[in-house]
Amino acid sequence: MKLTHLMAAASVAALGTAAQAQETTLALSHWLPPTHPLQTTGMEMWIDAIEEASGGGIAIEIYPAQQLGAAPDHYDMARDGIVDISFINPGYQPGRFPIISAGELPFHIDNAKAGSRAFHEWYQPYAEQEMSDVTVCLVHLHDPGTLHGKEGQLLVPSDIDGKNVRPANGTTARMVNLMGGASVQVPAPEMREALSKGTADITASPWGSLFTFGAQDLVQSHLDVPLYVTVFAFLINTDSLNAMSEENRQVMMDHCTPEWSEKIASGWADAEAEGRQQIIDLGHDLYAPDDAQLQEWKDATAPLVDEWKQTVTDAGIEDADAAYDAFVQKIRDADSMVE
Incomplete structure (x- = not known):
């Protein structure tokens, strides 16, 4: 695995014929195990939808389990261009992102699905203020x-x-x-x-x-x-986003919405809820x-x-x-x- 493959500005870009879209390969880093339901039911679905919508113009490769950096470092990894996309828990750096921590307040949110959509909608106007050196794509929650x-x-x-x-x-x-x-x-x-x-x-x-x-x-x-609940976010390195073709950039932004925040959280929410019965058993x-x-x-x-x-x-x-x-x-x- 070459370092150049992981750097932010649209990792692989190739010009084909005039009829072909510009191709971009992006590196997505997270710190969960690869078997985690957020990857298997959320990230992979999201990536498939992006690749299909781009007609193959965008490919996203997943690097799980802290392969590229420790969990608390993932914001800076996206900011600094070490990766193109990162998955973060803002609460792993207490005090750094105070606005988004509203979602962490005890006895407030009891539904990770609709709650993720609603919280993304609420936080969206604040994202540029609090996380101005990255592009905030998705904001979602886990089950209580x-x-x-x-x-x-x-x-x-x-x-x-x-x-x-x-x-x-x-x-x-x-x-x-x-x-x-x-x-x-x-x-x-x-x-x-x-x-x-x-x-x-x-x-x-x-x-x-x-x-x-x-x-x-x-x-x-x-x-x-x-x-x-805990709040999570998917961040995109802004230089990576700007280096993409206009068509590919629009595809990415079409998949950075409150609706997609709910979708990406839903499978994980179901899996977490099942855990309670497993504990009882x-x-x-x-x-x-x-x-x-x-x-x-x-x-x-x-x-x-x-x-x-x-x-x-x-x-x-x-x-x-x-x-x-x-x-x-x-x-x-x-x-x-x-x-």
């Missing part, structure tokens, strides 16, 4: 995640006190801190190692990802609520809070909303209250709000 512990009860916020917790993103890290826990910030591919070595007592994760990353045999206790302990206990969780996480508003105000948002209200309304209109 929760907390999974090695032992002991997971029922009320005080159960987090004094524990080491691997959060999913910067917002869940702050949640853990508010409850008296210590956050151990490692990406999902390192979840199993953190649990097995005792670095983490508890991990945040959607249900199915426990199996994807081999952690299902290291946890026994599960908080049975839709606690949070293993005989694990699921703790479902009653109404009063659930209110304890909501009260404990409520300060995160005001923290988000202050953070985005500091980042240049003139009316954080209006931005938050628009976010909630967009999610509610999509029937994706935790009520």
Whole structure:
């Protein structure tokens, strides 16, 4: 594999006859295993649609499992032209992308499918401000995640006190801190190692990802609520996009829409939801809070909303209250709000 093949400006471009479209090969890098449902049911479908719509003028090659760089580095990899397209979890760099972290707020989003479309629509006007050195193509969510512990009860916020917790993103890290826990910030591919070595007592994760990353045999206790979602984005190196023919560039942008964000998230959402029953089948302990206990969780996480508003105000948002209200309304209109 040659480095030149991976550099951003449309990796391979060949001029054929006048009747042939310009051909472009793009490198897409991500940090999930190649068997992950986001690749098998999402990325591959998206790529097939692009290749078909371009009449073979665009080819996209996938490099999974951190082959080209660590998970937290994927934004910079797209920005710097190390790859043409990258898949990122903005929450792996807490504080760097405060606006998009609205989607991480606990007890807000409970539907990764329609929620992905709605969140993309809400974030789109902010993307150029917050991620101006790349082209934001897709913005989507995973199915709601929760907390999974090695032992002991997971029922009320005080159960987090004094524990080491691997959060999913910067917002869940702050949640853990508010409850008296210590956050151990490692990406999902390192979840199993953190649990097995005792670095983490508890991990945040959607249900199915426990199996994807081999952690299902290291946890026994599960908080049975839709606690949070994580936001993801597909980014395109802007020079790569601009180097494409006008026709190919339009094909790419036609596949960078809220509708495609929902499509690419849907298969993964289904797979994550199936994981809960798999955990039940293993005989694990699921703790479902009653109404009063659930209110304890909501009260404990409520300060995160005001923290988000202050953070985005500091980042240049003139009316954080209006931005938050628009976010909630967009999610509610999509029937994706935790009520």
